[in-house]
Amino acid sequence: MKNELPTNWIEVNFENIADATDFVANGSFKSLSDNVTQTKIPDYAILVRLSDYSKKWNGNFRYVTKSSYEFLSKSSLLPGDLFIANVGYPGKLFLMPDLGMPMTIGPNGLRIRSKIFSSNVFLSYYYRSPQGKKILNSIVSGTAQQKFNKTGLRKSSVLLPTFAEQQRIVVKLDELFGHLDVLKTRLKNIPQILKNFRQAVLTQAVTGKLTEEWRVGKELEDADLYLGRIYKSRVNYQIGVEKVYSDKGLNAPRKPSQSILDGSHIPISIPKLWKEVRLGDLIVDLTDYHANGSYVKLKANVTLKEEEDYACMIRSTNFEKNNFEDLLIYIDEKAYNFMHRSKLFGGEILISKIGNAGSVYLMPNLNRPASLAMNLFALRVNELVDNKFLYYYLISNSGSNLINKYVRGVATKSIDKISVRSVMVGLPSEEEQTEIVKRVEHLFAKADAIEAQYLSLKTKIDSLPQAILAKAFKGELVEQLDTDGDAKVLLEEIKKLKAEATKRPKKRVKPKPKRKKIIDISFESGVIDSSKISGKGFKVNVDAKYNSRLYNRVDTIVKSKLFIWLLDQPDNKTFEFDLLKAQVAMPYQVLSEQVIELLDLTSEGMRPGIKRVYENDKMTFQKII
Incomplete structure (x- = not known):
């Protein structure tokens, strides 16, 4: 070096x-x-x-x-x-x-x-x-x-x-780190600003304000006619599913339920040309891991693996941490085919059903077999509905609030299928959905570009302290002066x-004898001579007649942490046992036994001591002298 x-x-x-x-x-x-x-x-x-x-x-x-x-x-x-x-x-x-x-x-x-x-x-x-x-x-x-x-x-x-250069280095570093702190504080607000911007865009999108001018003069499809086409498409989808199973000689799964909660209509604010519908109206299937069979069948046919295999299982963790590489669990090909009801192909809307219940995700295309893990619902969106529009609707503040009205539980929150189907959605025409998605993604792209610049700048700023300090201790940060x-x-x-x-010769210091504090302990009955009793830093003085059993009891108690703590307390102080536990570092059982012993000695006339006092039906202790 x-x-x-x-x-x-x-x-x-x-x-x-x-x-x-x-x-x-x-x-x-x-x-x-x-x-x-x-x-x-x-x-x-x-x-x-x-x-x-x-x-x-x-x-x-x-x-x-x-x-x-x-x-x-x-x-x-x-x-x-x-x-x-x-x-x-x-x-x-x-x-x-x-x-x-x-x-x-x-x-x-x-x-x-x-x-x-x-x-x-x-x-x-x-x-x-x-x-x-x-x-x-x-x-x-x-x-x-x-x-x-x-x-x-x-x-x-x-x-x-030199000491002079040390001082200049400290002054310069203080100045530079002060500037960095100000810059970091300003940058710290950018992620929240971008989050607020994205939510503002979504709010404008799902309330129709983003495309308000665009709708002027447009001849858009009647909402009821559009909804009729959606219903017909769903029927055709189900017929197609049944044919696929029939061709394979298999029993088709039960038709997806269309039931909703009674009395669950929640009015929403939408433009005149939009239609109030339920989320269940816009999907062709609502499925989950357990749709593939009973717990017994799933246990017999599905084994989750840590090591990579044929298909990956998708969990909410993958979305929360934006990681579809390292946080995967796997199943083999047999298990993947067994769980035919929950295969994922990309484009499905996923909703967490327990824990962070109501959180909404859009399934990416991973270019590999994937299946739905437990604790998530998968919504397969009708082909006549833009899945990205529906996703943006559900992650907007308006959509989140509508979903959260159906989330139940306090410690563990959850949402069920019938509640998911019951969520209200404002539905624009198919053409307007396309326009909304286009405008949202254009504005999001601008936010993404700003975020990329922010992350790049943040990375550079985070590396600056070490670069500055390295320069300082190479002697390159401040000028070296001849006068130093x-x-x-x-x-x-x-x-x-x-x-x-x-x-330097060491001075021989004659140790001073430690003077022990004299503590006077009196006994009304006069039964002990404890002049030989000494604890750390004190000596007990009692004028009384010798009694070996009582002597040993007093000898033990006056050397205890409890008694030493008591001596520091003002006369007539009252205190609860919880205070003793907090301030006297002793095992609970030992402290309890010593409190009882001190109470007994006090009752036999020992002073200072403690007595029980009852206030508002609550027992406390009081120091007495």
Whole structure:
């Protein structure tokens, strides 16, 4: 890497220019478990996690108590500190904002704090650059869960220019990324603008406004005569189906039902020359996977396969993700022929019948055998009706609203065949349908062209940050000034300070004896002398007569997390058991047993203690002294 260094730059060890610490720097796992209390209820300090940044600091934080925060003194956070994730998503980083209260770093992250030779902002840009990412990737290990530790980071190298050039790089990057953010914000609105435009076109199309001027002076076919031709075409289609089956010596399938829901007429706004019809009037068949036979027959004749075979099964997932290559399941030729009722050839209108019920898709021609998977209906459109017009009608806001009136369910939404047939449609003449499709596709083509330009620009903009950062850490982003000097001087200063720190004699500091807080516990009955009872940070003082059994009980309870928590509470404070569960990190059963023991000791005269209090038929506890 040294051969790649820009002029007047140096390569230094991380530990020479910054400090790295983490959650576990404060002690062993046992000591952390014993001394750190986490809670979802707001408390003294925020335990900062990568998820807080990912969720844009939405306030759904984890907290620690004041004593926990003080115990975690080696990893406290200040606004401007650099957080780098080192487990799970190694290398993901951010600069700490001011959250308005004390902060400390949670597990799976490192706190980086620069020394006088650099800045946190410069280091944040460095580790986002291709050069910095390469360094981090070199110390990452693990496959199931990738990670690196602070020791590996401390021993890694950093590319460093003079401090003056560092400052200019930061200023320039701040400026460029600020412009990029503004540009991204503007581009972010384009997909919604295009979506709104397409829906506006469809609304104009299905209400007749798109072709309003076109209809003037046209002698269009009478709507009733046109509908009569559609009915006759459907009859002829059914006769043809029956003949095909008869020629093969097979029983023809049952004629498609034409039933609709009673009282399901929903008035729609359409031009004078259009006709109110039902969706069932415009199709020759409404089928699905289960139209091929009973569950028993389907199970016996159809095996779904992950590996490619004769025919593919089409699911709503293929349309939602616009993927007809990688997300397919397959069936063999025998199963495909068995499911003759649900073969797909392209041009069918598909409607999801469960889950995202009512979603509408237009089947493409895949140039290969295809069949309908479960959870979709296939509508074969009458040859006298333009299937694209009907598709545009159904995906318009008007069409979607009409379909959704028949969707049932809350947790799992669904729609049935009779409801699909009952959906109202505004039907123009055959000639006007052709004109509507032509105009819609012309306008959609313009939207598609804009979208293609947007996607191309977005791809370029998304690649710009890495290109800019790469240039910055090649020494090509800002001008190198003669007045900057050479970073080698900076290296000599680092070595000098390090040598002085090594030579400086360590002062022998006589450890001060830890003074334990004296806690007075009284017993009205005077039955214990507990002068020997000591817990972490306190000593119990009781004037009473010795009793070994009671002594052991008091000795146990005063060292519990419950009692330590109680000492921090104001006198006469009332609290519910749920608060204890949230703030005292103990297993539920153990906490319950200790609460009962403390209640018993309190009843025997121990102070401070707790008692039960009933408010509005609800039990709470109260600290008493």
